[in-house]
Amino acid sequence: MKQPPEGPFPPERLARFARHIVLPEVGGAGQAALERSHVVLVGLGGIGSPALQYLAAAGIGRLTLVDGDKVDASNLQRQTIYTTRDIEHGKAVSARRWLANFDVATEAELHDGRIGPDNAPALLEGADLVLDGTDNFATRLAVSDACVAAQVPLLSAAVGRFQGQVGAFAGHRADQACYRCFVGDAFDAEDCDSCAEDGMLGAMAGWTGTFAALHAVRVLLDGVSSFGDPQWGTVHLLDGMTPAMRSFLIAKDPACSGCGSAAL
Numbered sequence: 298m299k300q301p302p303e304g305p306f307p308p309e310r311l312a313r314f315a316r317h318i319v320l321p322e323v324g325g326a327g328q329a330a331l332e333r334s335h336v337v338l339v340g341l342g343g344i345g346s347p348a349l350q351y352l353a354a355a356g357i358g359r360l361t362l363v364d365g366d367k368v369d370a371s372n373l374q375r376q377t378i379y380t381t382r383d384i385e386h387g388k389a390v391s392a393r394r395w396l397a398n399f400d401v402a403t404e405a406e407l408h409d410g411r412i413g414p415d416n417a418p419a420l421l422e423g424a425d426l427v428l429d430g431t432d433n434f435a436t437r438l439a440v441s442d443a444c445v446a447a448q449v450p451l452l453s454a455a456v457g458r459f460q461g462q463v464g465a466f467a468g469h470r471a472d473q474a475c476y477r478c479f480v481g482d483a484f485d486a487e488d489c490d491s492c493a494e495d496g497m498l499g500a501m502a503g504w505t506g507t508f509a510a511l512h513a514v515r516v517l518l519d520g521v522s523s524f525g526d527p528q529w530g531t532v533h534l535l536d537g538m539t540p541a542m543r544s545f546l547i548a549k550d551p552a553c554s555g556c557g558s559a560a561l
């Protein structure tokens with residue numbers, strides 16, 4: 298019988314992640330790094346659901362699941378981890394149930410409520426990356442500020458109608474923009490949940506969420522394997538109508554109240 302190659306993986310984990318490990322851009326070192334990683338997933342909706350599926354499938358060792366909402370029937374068109382029987386159940390609890398069925402080896406913590414300036418430092422402690430897929434600017438800006446303060450990189454993802462947007466930010470670094478540099482302060486007080494009014498093609502949330510998961514793996518492998526170039530400050534726009542993609546770079550705003558010299 299063929300012996301498994303030497304390495305940090307027990308045979309069942311080696312089999313599970315074989316298609317990653319065989320990629321030179323990931324390899325055994327990359328897979329081991331993913332296993333050591335801690336990602337905080339804020340928002341378990343249209344973006345968070347497919348992102349969770351691919352992050353868990355990628356073998357991320359520790360996931361913190363943050364969402365205070367309950368599953369609604371209208372979510373099922375795009376929030377792919379939930380089923381009919383999850384309706385009226387908490388999203389964070391349902392997401393953890395999905396995760397427990399998928400891979401018992403994943404460490405999961407949950408916060409069944411909103412994230413804000415009061416609890417963000419504790420939730421972000423020790424995290425390697427935050428993936429924010431929430432649908433309102435007040436939360437997004439609070440998460441961004443908390444990431445800058447905790448020196449944790451942020452992947453910000455949003456989707457509406459036929460358009461998605463994913464950007465990686467490292468605003469805690471002197472030369473890198475934060476999410477607030479991108480959108481400004483005007484949205485702090487506005488709770489902008491336009492999904493119900495504007496509609497959204499379900500698969501558009503899937504494309505955006507899985508693109509965010511792809512980018513999360515890239516960030517986590519930065520400095521470990523050749524896949525990692527996080528492209529800090531670059532925002533990718535996903536156009537599902539044409540379809541097409543384009544990208545642009547956000548410059549750090551020295552006057553930014555989140556990461557500029559006045560804030561730090």
Ligand SMILES: [Zn+2]
Pocket residue numbers: 468474475476477478479549550553554555556557
């Ligand atoms: Zn900034």
